[in-house]
């Protein structure tokens with residue numbers, strides 16, 4: 187690794203463990219919050235996970251909690267405005283986001299709107315956030331996005347069919363509660379897709395042109411934890427210890443990429459999500475080996491080093507240094523085959539029902555995505571299209 191200046195910022199207080207939710211009221215009291223708005227979705231409500239959070243909140247007599255439970259899988263500015271309206275109507279003073287990436291990102295956007303005194307989140311696109319944010323607690327119910335420790339919120343603009351990114355250190359949550367009881371009901375396919383999102387965060391952070399020793403430490407260990415636990419958790423969803431490690435891995439991968447960036451895999455995934463509505467984790471699984479191969483000419487040694495956390499020390503030492511990078515890609519493909527066998531997680535764009543005539547528009551969008559700036563190799567439209575065709 188070349189020596190270069192960097193900053194690593196991760197000010198989130200992490201509470202992680204099998205009883206972590208029990209700390210929720212204490213954390214709210216520490217921030218002097220009395221009227222939190224809980225933002226979540228219908229699926230989690232029906233699965234009984236919000237009851238679990240409410241049980242924890244009921245331990246305090248001082249709290250009055252309000253609920254917004256209508257976040258859809260692919261959120262929108264209208265949903266953000268609606269939830270912000272609930273926050274204002276009840277004079278809430280803080281936000282608890284309980285959910286996956288869409289819920290946490292929506293709640294972050296609600297925080298922007300209510301803190302900045304805005305009406306429409308899109309009116310703040312590209313502007314600098316100036317007002318202090320409301321206290322924010324993230325309780326992830328998937329182990330994937332890492333949004334509980336990142337400075338970004340992504341909201342889909344239905345008018346332009348694209349995902350708009352809001353980025354500011356102010357958007358980093360104050361507290362993240364990682365309680366594996368909140369992820370045990372996740373079906374195997376979602377568990378696999380979200381974990382491969384985390385895997386792609388970790389790998390892209392480690393090969394990014396902004397990588398640094400701290401993001402490497404988080405990224406490398408996240409890869410190891412996913413390798414050690416994902417297949418077991420898919421086999422037994424109630425493996426609490428495995429769920430605990432996956433939640434920590436996703437969080438570490440989030441801290442890694444929040445500080446060194448992601449690259450072509452995410453640029454393509456954002457474009458594919460905006461253009462064709464493919465779920466982010468599915469897109470990450472499809473693009474991961476192709477993105478590594480694309481970057482091989484620039485960062486072959488680093489991709490080779492990823493073999494150690496990905497395959498373990500035996501495979502690493504038995505593989506000659508010159509072929510470790512290819513072995514890393516081979517192991518990812520082997521991992522994908524296992525996931526496909528157990529969950530039918532798509533490995534190609536055609537399996538994900540993407541139409542070939544959409545590829546040009548996806549490539550056009552991908553090369554304009556902010557993630558391309560962190561990719562170790564420059565990306566042209568022709569490069570992006572060629573990769574998409576390979577992934578088809």
Ligand SMILES: [Fe+2]
Nearest residue numbers: 331383387466
């Ligand atoms: Fe991602």
